[in-house]
Amino acid sequence: MIKITNLSINYRKKKAVDNLSLTIKKGESVLLAGPNGSGKTTLLRAAAGVLNCRLGDISIDERKVGYRTRKKTAYIPASISFYDSLKIKEAIKLQAAFYPNFSYKGIADYHFNNSQKIGTLSKGEKTLFFLSLALSTKPEYLLIDDVIHFLDPHLREIFLMSILQLIEDERMTVVIAAQSSFDIEGILERVVVLDKGKVFVDETVDNLKQKFVKIYSEALPEHLPVVFFRDWQGMKEMFLYPYTPELKIKEKVEYLTLTEILRAFIGGGYVSH
Amino acid sequence: MLAIEIKEPVHPGDRGTGNSMTPRDEGKVCFFFQMLQGMNKGVFRDGIIILLAQLLLMAGLVLAGKEVILDPLLQIVLLFYASYTGWAIFEKERQEGAVEYMLSLPVSRTRLFFVKFMPRAIMILIVLAFYLLLRHLFDFPFVLETLSFSLTYVVFFFVSLAFSLSIKSFITAFLLTALLSLGQGFFIKMLDRTLPDSEALLRANLTILVFPLLFFVLFQGYDIKPLSYFNRKYAPPALFLSILIALFAFFTTGETWNNHILNKSGSTIRFKCKKSEILQQQEKEIKRFKYKGCVFPLYEVEEKNFLYAVKREPGRNGCPLIALIIIDLKSGKEKRLFDIPEGWDLVGLFPGKVGKLIDGTYYLVLQSRERQLQMIMAVTGKKVKQIPISGNLSNQYIVEFFHAARSSRQFFILTKDSMVYRVDGSGAAEELFYVEALAPWKDKLLVFDRSGMTLYKISGEAGLTPVYRQEGRIKKILRHWGTHETRLVIFKNGKEFFMLDLEKEEEPININLTFPPFYYLALGEKYILLHRQPQEIIISEIQKGKVIEKKRWQPRVEFEYEQIYVSPYGIMVYNEKEYEVYPFNK
Known part of the structure; x- marks a missing residue:
């Protein structure tokens, strides 16, 4: 379980994470969404132990984040941080030297040339290789920062399938930071939307889909929880959250896909900025 | 549905097409195994290049007959190498964007540090050992001695390492390291010129080892935040330590x-x-x-x-x-x-032995070379009276001024031309005679001329009355840092030495002296002679015309031939830094 309690992380005067508390249970797969600068990457880095936290607390399986928790964690940063000058076989050896449970398993039938240098791989290949390395450490917690879109649709699907299998077989916890749920919705159970370093929404996917609706109206009703609105062909397109049938809205209520919901949240985030 | 194919594990040594490797036993991973991995790739290669460079340099310069520049060149190259190896400890990660990966590895910061540090330290030592071996085998002239160079080399590695995260430019890191190490060595040397170069360098190098320690401590909290965050923590204590080191050097260097x-x-x-x-x-x-x-x-x-x-x-x-x-x-x-006043100078060569106190008034003489003027200053309490010297000595340069009359204020002046003048209380000067040497004491004046010596008695306001005359090739034995005014006089007549106590009305006494002493004095009823040898002073006494050695004093303080001062209290030897005193009443 990843437990974050009253966590604050500042960059100079800017609060990247602001007194944030969140619990992610073992085996959960969570999407961290939010506009740019909402604190997604900072939160993942803190959980991966590459960023120190002085205010608040972050623990994994009741142990403060440190080198012991890093043994259980595989972290894939957005920029795929790795040694470009190493050959594939050297990179595998390096990873093996630090993870006792390491056993390299390639994803699908994708073949890498052992003598090829990491720096010469394409962005997608590099992402795939690095994801393979990460999964080969048999992590209990997989923290992925917005890299899946580097994979082509075929590899992305294969990768997500392999994650799904690990979630089912090994109860692996997956936290993915992304702007969109496109293609990954199938593995997600929960969505956490961050805004200005705080948790704005924390719902299961199903609940969120029920609670987030869109209506069209000529005027902006005062009593409704509108998170984002925009003008649309002379009408106002409004996104409501949390929506319940008790609100008794006379306009037609439209339910949305997760991708649309996230887009609306992110748009709302910018408006609120 | 797409299948996930997990390949059968293949050992990495297998040069087949598979990318898999055999699962290793669970448990702790060997430190040396971690150390030898790709994150340290290049360290051993750089070391081997520098070893070959040493050989090539040596071969080239020896063949060209330029061994003299071999050692300085090698030492500079090696200092660069040591500095670069230290500074570049995380350079690979920085250049290849692997900092985040490195920090996410499941090892503590301490272990991570040593994983990166050890191969470099080993290579540094191998290169140093190779250089020392070359120096030993070929015996070429060297600049810094073995220990000093080895220490400086190792310190360059450590201190540059301490700047590896803070300073992005190697040249800056190298220059800063050189400033802290060699620069501080020069600074210490400047403060204390008596200090051997090796010791100055040793002191400088040992103090700056606090920088790698500080770095190691702060590295424990190193994270992915921009470098400025690390520098904000590192720079103030580093600056503070630099100031502290400079102050330490300043105050501790003798x-x-x-x-x-x-x-x-x-x-x-x-x-x-x-x-x-x-x-x-x-x-x-x-x-x-x-x-x-x-x-x-x-x-x-x-x-x-x-x-x-x-x-x-x-x-x-x-x-x-x-x-x-x-x-x-x-x-x-x-x-x-x-x-x-500007342009005036003091008469009197010997510190501590200038001027005379008579009846509570302290007299001394000032002279102005430019204006060819002299004056006596009489200091009574806070009152200072100036008495201009008049007469015909305006163009003379006074070398000594003394008082030699018990009852009257008669002063005597010895000029650079060895002329003696008498000056009365009003400042009127009167030329007396030329002297080879002289010895005044209270109301007596012993004058050495070319044909012998005369003892005068000074009586009242009148002149000098000769009371004793000895003819011959008589030479007064001068005293090192001693004034002319002395109760005991030792002189040489031909090959024999004599002593005369001006306090007593006695004829000179022959003494069995082989070598002239560098100092002599009367202390109560004792006549003390001092002879000097390298790092030793021989203290003797004259008893009934016989010189009896009393003590050989070997001071702990090293002193040069001239670095001895004698006062009625005792003997002091000194050098630029320290001193040691031998009291006569010991």
Whole structure:
């Protein structure tokens, strides 16, 4: 379980994470969404132990984040941080030297040339290789920062399938930071939307889909929880959250896909900025 | 549905097409295994290149017959190598964008540090060992001796390593390291010129090892935040440590002094152009009074515990005289008595032995070379009276001034041309005679001329009455740092040595002396002779015309031939840094 309690992380005067508390249970797969600068990457880095936290607390399986928790964690940063000058076989050896449970398993039938240098791989290949390395450490917690879109649709699907299998077989916890749920919705159970370093929404996917609706109206009703609105062909397109049938809205209520919901949240985030 | 194919594990040594490797046993991963991995790729290669470079350089320069430049060149190359190896400890990660990966590895920061550090340290030592072996085998001329160079080399590695995260430019890191190590060594050497180069370098190098320690401590909290965050934590203590090191070097490096004087009461005065000190041994402690500028001691009034001195302060033309002062030796407080006009100088060569106290009035002479003027200064309490010297010695340069009459204020002046003048209380000067040497004592004046010596008695306001005359090739034995005024006189007549006690009405006594002493004096009824040898002083006494060796004193302090000062209190030997006293009443 990843437990974050009253966590604050500042960059100079800017609060990247602001007194944030969140619990992610073992085996959960969570999407961290939010506009740019909402604190997604900072939160993942803190959980991966590459960023120190002085205010608040972050623990994994009741142990403060440190080198012991890093043994259980595989972290894939957005920029795929790795040694470009190493050959594939050297990179595998390096990873093996630090993870006792390491056993390299390639994803699908994708073949890498052992003598090829990491720096010469394409962005997608590099992402795939690095994801393979990460999964080969048999992590209990997989923290992925917005890299899946580097994979082509075929590899992305294969990768997500392999994650799904690990979630089912090994109860692996997956936290993915992304702007969109496109293609990954199938593995997600929960969505956490961050805004200005705080948790704005924390719902299961199903609940969120029920609670987030869109209506069209000529005027902006005062009593409704509108998170984002925009003008649309002379009408106002409004996104409501949390929506319940008790609100008794006379306009037609439209339910949305997760991708649309996230887009609306992110748009709302910018408006609120 | 797409299948996930997990390949059968294949050992990485297998050069087949598979990318898999055999699962390893669970448990702890070997440190050396981690150390030898790709994150340290290049360290061993760089080391081998530098080994080959050493060989090539050596071969080239030896074949060209330029062994003299071999060692400095090798040492510079090796210092660059050591510095680069230290500074570049995380350079691979920085260049390849692998910092985040490195920090996410499941090892503590300490272990991570050592994983990166150890291969570099090993390579550094191998390269050093190779260089020392070459030096030993081929015996080429060297700049820094083995220990000094080895230490500097290792320190360059460590200190540059301490700047590996903070400074992005290697040249800056190298120059900063050189400044802290070699620069500080020069600074220490500047503060203490007597210190051997190796010791100055050793001190400098040892103190700056705090930088890698500080780095190691702060590295424990190193994270992915921008470098400025690390620098904000690193720079203030590093700057503070630099200042502390400079202050430490400044205050711990023994101060050097131009001269040391031993007072009659046993206190020591040491001075240089910018500052002076009086040190008094009080029971087990040494009390220290500090003064700005050069306090040049003139005359100590032992019974009243104060000291007349002149003060010099650094100016445009060296250290000109500023003022006549009086120092209370109990409290160390100084009082300014008289500001000495510009262009005036003091008569008297021997510190601590200038001027004369008569009936509570201290007399000394000032002269102006430019204006060809001289004056006597009479200091009574705070009152200073100036008495211009008149007469026909206006173009003379006075080398010594003394008083040699018990009852009257008659002064005698010895000029550079060895002429003796008598000056009365009003300042009127009268030329007396030419002398080879002279020895005044109270109301007697022993004059050495080309044909012998004459002892005069000074009577009242009148002239000098000769009371004793000896003909021959008589030469007075001069005393090192001693005034002419002396009760005991030793002279050589032909090959024989004689002594004369001017306090007594006796004829000279022949003494069995082989070599002239460098100093002699009468202490009560004792006649003390001092001979010097390298790092040894022989103290003898004259008893009934016989010279009897009493003691051989071997001071702990190293001193040069000239670095000896004798006062009625004892003998002092000194060097630029320290001194040692042998009291006569020991």
